[in-house]
Amino acid sequence: MPGFTVVFAQTASSFDVFLTKLIDGLALGSIYAILALGFVIIFKSTQVLSFAHGAVAAVGAYLAAYFVTTINWPGRYFESLPATLSFIISALVAVVVAAGVGMVIERLFIRPMIGEPMFSIAMITIGIDIILRTFVGDLIGQGGVLSVGSPWGILSLSTWSGIIVPHVFIAVIITAIAVVIALILFFRTRIGVAMRATAFDQEAAMAQGISAGKIFALAWALGAVLAAIGGIFSSISPRGFGVTGGTAFFALRAFPAIIIGGLDSIAGAVVGGFVIGVSEIMLGHYLANFSGTLGLGFTGLIPYLLMMGFLLVRPYGLFGTEEIRRV
Amino acid sequence: MRGRPLLYVDYNKEQSLFPTIAQKVLLAIGALIAISVPFGLVPGFKFLASPGWLQLLVIALIFMIGAAGLNIVTGMAGQISLGHAFFMGIGAYTTAALSGSSTEALWGMELPMWFGVIVGGLVAAGLGILIAPTAVRVRGLYLAIVTLGLVFIGQHLFRNWNQVAGIAELGRNWGPFQLSLWDIDGPTLDLATDGEWFGFFLPGQGKAYLFMLVVAALFLLLAKNLARTRIGRSFAAIRDRDIAAEVMGVNEAKAKTQAFAISSFYAGVAGGLYATFLGFLPPEQWSLFLSVQFIAIVLIGGAGTVIGVVLGTLFVQLLPRLVENFTGFLSDQIADGTWLAPIADIVIKTGSGDFGVLSLDAQGAGLSIFQANTVLYGLLIAVFLIFEPLGLYGIWLKVRNYWKGWPFTY
Numbered sequence: 001m002p003g004f005t006v007v008f009a010q011t012a013s014s015f016d017v018f019l020t021k022l023i024d025g026l027a028l029g030s031i032y033a034i035l036a037l038g039f040v041i042i043f044k045s046t047q048v049l050s051f052a053h054g055a056v057a058a059v060g061a062y063l064a065a066y067f068v069t070t071i072n073w074p075g076r077y078f079e080s081l082p083a084t085l086s087f088i089i090s091a092l093v094a095v096v097v098a099a100g101v102g103m104v105i106e107r108l109f110i111r112p113m114i115g116e117p118m119f120s121i122a123m124i125t126i127g128i129d130i131i132l133r134t135f136v137g138d139l140i141g142q143g144g145v146l147s148v149g150s151p152w153g154i155l156s157l158s159t160w161s162g163i164i165v166p167h168v169f170i171a172v173i174i175t176a177i178a179v180v181i182a183l184i185l186f187f188r189t190r191i192g193v194a195m196r197a198t199a200f201d202q203e204a205a206m207a208q209g210i211s212a213g214k215i216f217a218l219a220w221a222l223g224a225v226l227a228a229i230g231g232i233f234s235s236i237s238p239r240g241f242g243v244t245g246g247t248a249f250f251a252l253r254a255f256p257a258i259i260i261g262g263l264d265s266i267a268g269a270v271v272g273g274f275v276i277g278v279s280e281i282m283l284g285h286y287l288a289n290f291s292g293t294l295g296l297g298f299t300g301l302i303p304y305l306l307m308m309g310f311l312l313v314r315p316y317g318l319f320g321t322e323e324i325r326r327v
Numbered sequence: 328m329r330g331r332p333l334l335y336v337d338y339n340k341e342q343s344l345f346p347t348i349a350q351k352v353l354l355a356i357g358a359l360i361a362i363s364v365p366f367g368l369v370p371g372f373k374f375l376a377s378p379g380w381l382q383l384l385v386i387a388l389i390f391m392i393g394a395a396g397l398n399i400v401t402g403m404a405g406q407i408s409l410g411h412a413f414f415m416g417i418g419a420y421t422t423a424a425l426s427g428s429s430t431e432a433l434w435g436m437e438l439p440m441w442f443g444v445i446v447g448g449l450v451a452a453g454l455g456i457l458i459a460p461t462a463v464r465v466r467g468l469y470l471a472i473v474t475l476g477l478v479f480i481g482q483h484l485f486r487n488w489n490q491v492a493g494i495a496e497l498g499r500n501w502g503p504f505q506l507s508l509w510d511i512d513g514p515t516l517d518l519a520t521d522g523e524w525f526g527f528f529l530p531g532q533g534k535a536y537l538f539m540l541v542v543a544a545l546f547l548l549l550a551k552n553l554a555r556t557r558i559g560r561s562f563a564a565i566r567d568r569d570i571a572a573e574v575m576g577v578n579e580a581k582a583k584t585q586a587f588a589i590s591s592f593y594a595g596v597a598g599g600l601y602a603t604f605l606g607f608l609p610p611e612q613w614s615l616f617l618s619v620q621f622i623a624i625v626l627i628g629g630a631g632t633v634i635g636v637v638l639g640t641l642f643v644q645l646l647p648r649l650v651e652n653f654t655g656f657l658s659d660q661i662a663d664g665t666w667l668a669p670i671a672d673i674v675i676k677t678g679s680g681d682f683g684v685l686s687l688d689a690q691g692a693g694l695s696i697f698q699a700n701t702v703l704y705g706l707l708i709a710v711f712l713i714f715e716p717l718g719l720y721g722i723w724l725k726v727r728n729y730w731k732g733w734p735f736t737y
Contacts, residue, residue: 131701
């Protein structure tokens with residue numbers, strides 16, 4: 001959004017720019033937090049680090065874009081339906097389908113690998129990632145972009161005394177808060193408690209009559225749902241310009257978020273997501289003068305560089321449990 | 328002791344590179360066949376003497392060097408690295424800066440290829456040493472993610488450092504693929520143009536093949552030998568249980584640094600040779616996909632074994648050609664209307680309105696041949712890990728052990 005920045009850089013005070021960028025960063029952080037939550041839920045309950053997360057996000061985003069743009073569903077049946085509502089319905093359907101994709105992945109590829117080394121399973125998810133990414137890339141078409149539409153309008157901005165905020169940013173921040181609250185409530189339900197018990201000690205949970213297989217499937221479905229939500233929001237303008245081959249790579253940037261938060265910490269995922277999001281936007285804005293030296297698109301590197309520096313200081317992240325190893 | 332090939336009465340003998348006579352004989356036969364390929368002498372392998380196949384085989388040999396490098400760090404030392412493409416890119420661009428031709432926009436010192444490739448390997452090894460402390464600090468999956476970040480940082484660097492890598496999405500030229508002592512104008516061994524060697528007329532790819540055969544054999548032998556040295560044993564100890572290894576007196580930091588350095592050297596050399604052989608590559612070449620290709624090679628072949636690297640590379644590199652031939656075969660079936668035509672029609676997409684999984688033109692729905700290969704890589708990684716974690720080497724072990732005791736089960 002270079003044009004966007006220039007407009008108010010001339011008119012607004014530097015503090016207003018700071019606040020605008022802060023909200024921008026929080027919005028990006030919300031997307032990262034949602035994606036990171038999906039990673040962590042899968043990792044905590046099944047001990048699998050899913051490299052396929054980005055691809056699942058791309059699948060979700062593609063499905064939403066397909067419903068909204070390609071076949072205009074459900075908008076073509078109800079002409080009076082507002083675009084925003086139509087988009088939300090399409091997105092919900094896409095998310096549900098993505099949950100199914102997650103469960104299929106778990107059933108076909110992850111279930112046979114229970115008890116195998118973590119590394120092998122992580123490599124399998126890399127295989128799944130390639131497969132899904134290729135199919136999505138093929139469906140979008142070569143070098144193509146499939147728009148998700150702009151449900152909250154491209155230019156609908158709210159202005160409070162110089163702070164300019166696109167409505168999408170507010171929508172994604174609200175979604176992130178809703179997701180966090182929903183998860184907190186979910187982990188208090190019967191199934192949620194069963195999931196926590198399985199994550200804590202699989203055998204003990206099974207001895208209590210909890211079906212570990214069902215919990216695994218549920219965890220993957222939940223992870224895929226979160227991935228899809230993140231993928232959809234990452235392709236709405238002005239954040240992204242639609243679903244592209246790069247959508248999956250965008251979601252991979254949530255890896256730094258979970259590393260900073262700690263691989264097995266739900267709270268860490270949220271904190272890590274916001275840390276990465278805000279610092280990416282802030283550093284990107286205040287280092288923009290140096291983009292000649294740093295190169296085009298250097299903001300995409302900020303999460304990875306932050307992660308590398310952070311790992312050397314705290315190898316298990318902010319809230320991650322330190323691995324206790326036996327000889 | 329005759330007739331009992333597995334009875335060792337001498338420790339040195341058991342530790343030798345090829346302990347049994349059968350292995351020596353098989354190796355000799357394999358080497359003879361490999362050498363004779365460009366001459367088209369051995370029946371059954373004559374079709375390989377065409378420039379197209381030789382090109383494929385040269386790339387396979389170069390990939391073997393790279394895969395042997397990844398095998399050292401991942402298979403032998405147990406450190407998961409997704410950053411292999413990054414080290415290959417570093418090697419390739421060091422080679423380009425040293426042996427490429429210079430223009431106004433590009434750096435190039437026009438030095439001989441061997442110098443560029445070796446320095447490329449050394450620079451990559453130096454970067455590997457810089458990365459190694461991270462591997463000491465973080466373990467397992469954390470390391471995989473750090474090395475994943477490395478690939479993205481490398482991509483950014485290559486896309487933006489236009490003097491070295493050329494313009495993004497376009498790329499640059501490398502120096503000529505030839506051997507010369509120092510003077511680039513008068514090559515001692517010209518590997519790029521057609522000519523006569525040993526009384527046979529060879530295409531340029533044939534010469535390059537023979538040269539790469541020697542280089543790859545050297546690197547693979549070194550990798551195999553590494554496993555039985557003190558360094559190689561320390562790698563295995565670190566892989567199997569790093570704390571226990573430290574208790575036994577293996578210096579963990581030192582071993583991991585050595586593993587990353589050696590592996591990156593292999594990667595750098597492979598990257599330099601690959602780019603020089605192809606002559607022109609865009610900066611996007613050194614992407615995550617290349618890393619995944621190498622992981623696929625190591626996992627499909629069998630992690631930790633050098634023979635697995637050879638089998639895996641041949642399998643992964645020849646797979647695209649097989650898919651291509653298979654697609655051609657199926658579309659011929661449709662054209663001829665044989666009994667296979669209905670099945671082939673489902674698989675192949677012929678026109679724009681036709682349904683099919685594979686499409687012959689790159690446009691529209693239906694996977695192109697490249698995409699089909701990508702999907703196959705992914706599937707093969709998953710299938711091998713689920714059903715045969717030891718890869719092709721594991722399959723070979725099973726077959727061998729079955730016939731060893733035949734007709735008894737053990």
